[in-house]
Amino acid sequence: xxxxxxxxxxxxxxxxxxxxxxxxxxxxxxxxxxxxxxxxxxxxxxxxxxxxxxxxxxxxxxxxxxxxxxxxxxxxxxxxxxxxxxxxxxxxxxxxxxxxxxxxxxxxxxxxxxxxxxxxxxxxxxxxxxxxxxxxxxxxxxxxxxxxxxxxxxxxxxxxxxxxxxxxxxxxxxxxxxxxxxxxxxxxxxxxxxxxxxxxxxxxxxxxxxxxxxxxxxxxxxxxxxxxxxxxxxxxxxxxxxxxxxxxxxxxxxxxxxxxxxxxxxxxxxxxxxxxxxxxxxxxxxxxxxxxxxxxxxxxxxxxxxxxxxxxxxxxxxxxxxxxxxxxxxxxxxxxxxxxxxxxxxxxxxxxxxxxxxxxxxxxxxxxxxxxxxxxxxxxxxxxxxxxxxxxxxxxxxxxxxxxxxxxxxxxxxxxxxxxxxxxxxxxxxxxxxxxxxxxxxxxxxxxxxxxxxxxxxxxxxxxxxxxxxxxxxxxxxxxxxxxxxxxxx
Amino acid sequence: xxxxxxxxxxxxxxxxxxxxxxxxxxxxxxxxxxxxxxxxxxxxxxxxxxxxxxxxxxxxxxxxxxxxxxxxxxxxxxxxxxxxxxxxxxxxxxxxxxxxxxxxxxxxxxxxxxxxxxxxxxxxxxxxxxxxxxxxxxxxxxxxxxxxxxxxxxxxxxxxxxxxxxxxxxxxxxxxxxxxxxxx
Numbered sequence: 001x002x003x004x005x006x007x008x009x010x011x012x013x014x015x016x017x018x019x020x021x022x023x024x025x026x027x028x029x030x031x032x033x034x035x036x037x038x039x040x041x042x043x044x045x046x047x048x049x050x051x052x053x054x055x056x057x058x059x060x061x062x063x064x065x066x067x068x069x070x071x072x073x074x075x076x077x078x079x080x081x082x083x084x085x086x087x088x089x090x091x092x093x094x095x096x097x098x099x100x101x102x103x104x105x106x107x108x109x110x111x112x113x114x115x116x117x118x119x120x121x122x123x124x125x126x127x128x129x130x131x132x133x134x135x136x137x138x139x140x141x142x143x144x145x146x147x148x149x150x151x152x153x154x155x156x157x158x159x160x161x162x163x164x165x166x167x168x169x170x171x172x173x174x175x176x177x178x179x180x181x182x183x184x185x186x187x188x189x190x191x192x193x194x195x196x197x198x199x200x201x202x203x204x205x206x207x208x209x210x211x212x213x214x215x216x217x218x219x220x221x222x223x224x225x226x227x228x229x230x231x232x233x234x235x236x237x238x239x240x241x242x243x244x245x246x247x248x249x250x251x252x253x254x255x256x257x258x259x260x261x262x263x264x265x266x267x268x269x270x271x272x273x274x275x276x277x278x279x280x281x282x283x284x285x286x287x288x289x290x291x292x293x294x295x296x297x298x299x300x301x302x303x304x305x306x307x308x309x310x311x312x313x314x315x316x317x318x319x320x321x322x323x324x325x326x327x328x329x330x331x332x333x334x335x336x337x338x339x340x341x342x343x344x345x346x347x348x349x350x351x352x353x354x355x356x357x358x359x360x361x362x363x364x365x366x367x368x369x370x371x372x373x374x375x376x377x378x379x380x381x382x383x384x385x386x387x388x389x390x391x392x393x394x395x396x397x398x399x400x401x402x403x404x405x406x407x408x409x410x411x412x413x414x415x416x417x418x419x420x421x422x423x424x425x426x427x428x429x430x431x432x433x434x435x436x437x438x439x440x441x442x443x444x445x446x447x448x449x450x451x452x453x454x455x456x457x458x459x460x461x462x463x464x465x466x467x468x469x470x471x472x473x474x475x476x477x478x479x480x481x482x483x484x485x486x487x488x489x490x
Numbered sequence: 491x492x493x494x495x496x497x498x499x500x501x502x503x504x505x506x507x508x509x510x511x512x513x514x515x516x517x518x519x520x521x522x523x524x525x526x527x528x529x530x531x532x533x534x535x536x537x538x539x540x541x542x543x544x545x546x547x548x549x550x551x552x553x554x555x556x557x558x559x560x561x562x563x564x565x566x567x568x569x570x571x572x573x574x575x576x577x578x579x580x581x582x583x584x585x586x587x588x589x590x591x592x593x594x595x596x597x598x599x600x601x602x603x604x605x606x607x608x609x610x611x612x613x614x615x616x617x618x619x620x621x622x623x624x625x626x627x628x629x630x631x632x633x634x635x636x637x638x639x640x641x642x643x644x645x646x647x648x649x650x651x652x653x654x655x656x657x658x659x660x661x662x663x664x665x666x667x668x669x670x671x672x673x674x
Binding site for chain 2: 021022023026147153154155156157158159160161163164167168170171174175178179181182186189190192193194205206209210211212213214215216217218219220221222223224227228231232234235238242245441442443445446450451452453454455
């Protein structure tokens with residue numbers, strides 16, 4: 001039971017840079033929220049805030065004029081709105097994967113990135129939730145989405161995947177927020193205890209709920225955290241599965257596919273990790289967190305991008321195979337039309353970005369290269385947006401009746417709404433890094449070897465236990481056992 | 491120091507390492523102390539056993555909430571789509587179990603998550619912004635890099651000097667006595 005030191009012979013390395021201590025973790029993370037923002041922060045914030053304003057204006061105009069201001073029309077009645085919705089929800093998935101799934105698998109490297117990734121989840125889901133809300137046409141009836149009593153005495157249809165979506169995404173947002181806040185409590189207490197001004201002490205003190213690191217609290221806290229992780233794991237898999245049901249349960253060729261749920265989930269994790277990489281590369285550079293978010297983390301994230309990108313590539317080819325194997329000419333046509341029809345440019349962009357570009361990550365030097373990772377992460381973000389665009393628009397634009405075939409073109413309002421949603425996302429994220437500890441300090445501390453109570457116990461002299469003779473027998477025995485275990489492992 | 495100790499107080503011992511703090515807790519536990527707690531910047535694994543704490547009961551709260559969520563979902567859907575205003579869609583029966591699965595699952599998870607978070611708050615009696623330990627200046631380091639053991643004077647075993655001696659053998663670096671009227 002001695003503490004786990006990295007095994008150099010196996011090529012293991014420390015997760016955190018050498019010289020990292022509890023104190024240095026607290027310092028480097030808390031400092032960001034305590035000192036004035038660099039000028040770059042203001043530039044980024046004002047730019048993002050401007051685009052948030054654009055989003056407000058675009059939505060206002062949409063409400064004023066109606067959905068006709070978008071390019072949507074028959075046959076393409078879902079276009080950028082739903083593309084953006086699916087894309088944003090997908091991006092959120094990486095945060096939950098990092099915070100929940102990797103937690104259950106005891107992947108300790110997650111601790112450096114999970115806080116920011118979870119924040120990203122919440123902000124991405126906020127952006128996602130805007131789109132189904134505003135695309136309903138008669139927005140004053142948007143409350144029909146919810147099972148609320150109304151004057152017509154009618155209830156929502158619980159057999160509809162669109163309603164499942166409301167529950168899935170709503171639950172996802174709520175649970176992600178609860179999970180995030182739970183993780184934040186000990187770190188908010190750190191900010192409270194470091195605060196120099198009464199306002200900070202009041203605000204962080206209020207939010208920290210009086211956390212004082214009590215072990216009786218940690219016990220329930222850790223159990224609750226583990227339960228939340230165990231709940232979030234099937235939840236995150238269910239959310240994009242339910243989103244894919246919106247398509248898969250229809251009879252539209254190109255949508256009516258049983259591979260959709262796992263394929264959507266893989267794509268979601270893929271795009272989410274790309275967004276985490278994009279954000280983390282910028283943040284660690286700007287805020288000097290290279291010791292906490294190391295190239296080792298980048299390497300591991302890129303491995304996941306490679307794995308999920310290849311899964312997505314497999315799904316693309318399997319869709320084609322099934323389209324041919326099904327013997328349904330409509331299905332086969334939908335796929336041939338994707339690759340060779342009027343939207344072939346979108347299809348091949350998607351394939352290039354999602355399947356081909358991550359293959360460079362077979363090389364470990366590419367996985368550890370910051371410029372390569374940044375470029376690929378942007379490619380993946382673009383590619384995954386196109387994946388949703390291809391699925392939605394190419395399937396709709398030529399369906400059963402050739403007389404109604406058409407070609408979708410976005411309008412300026414479409415483009416501005418999308419860019420505005422990016423603005424909202426970055427505004428929220430930029431505010432987050434300014435005011436909230438962006439690395440989970442309490443969790444990162446547990447990764448340090450010093451966090452293990454057995455640290456340094458192979459050599460009792462180091463800690464100066466002058467009282468060995470006073471030790472009661474039971475404890476002496478346990479110490480002896482520890483040594484035996486240590487030897488057995490060695 | 492002993493003569494200054496008020497009738498009701500907390501003895502706060504500060505440690506530099508998680509290991510020392512855990513040894514201190516172990517010694518207190520072995521010596522039969524019950525009214526004490528460890529305060530650490532992060533969860534120290536093995537501390538529960540060292541303090542002799544029983545297992546957390548969080549799981550039961552969440553389980554109860556999970557069943558509540560599932561029942562609420564089934565009841566809601568059955569009433570709305572099956573009883574109050576039956577909707578016949580796609581030729582399926584008004585009460586159609588397979589179509590219930592996604593919403594039932596989501597509500598089960600939602601209620602369970604509320605149970606986990608708010609159950610944890612209830613078990614830990616949080617929020618509580620006025621704890622006596624916040625009187626201590628040094629205690630602020632508990633969220634940074636210091637480890638503390640707090641022993642309450644209401645513990646039958648408590649003795650201002652003896653308790654201190656036990657903790658000293660575990661390498662406690664600093665002691666402080668905090669007067670309190672509150673329950674902990």
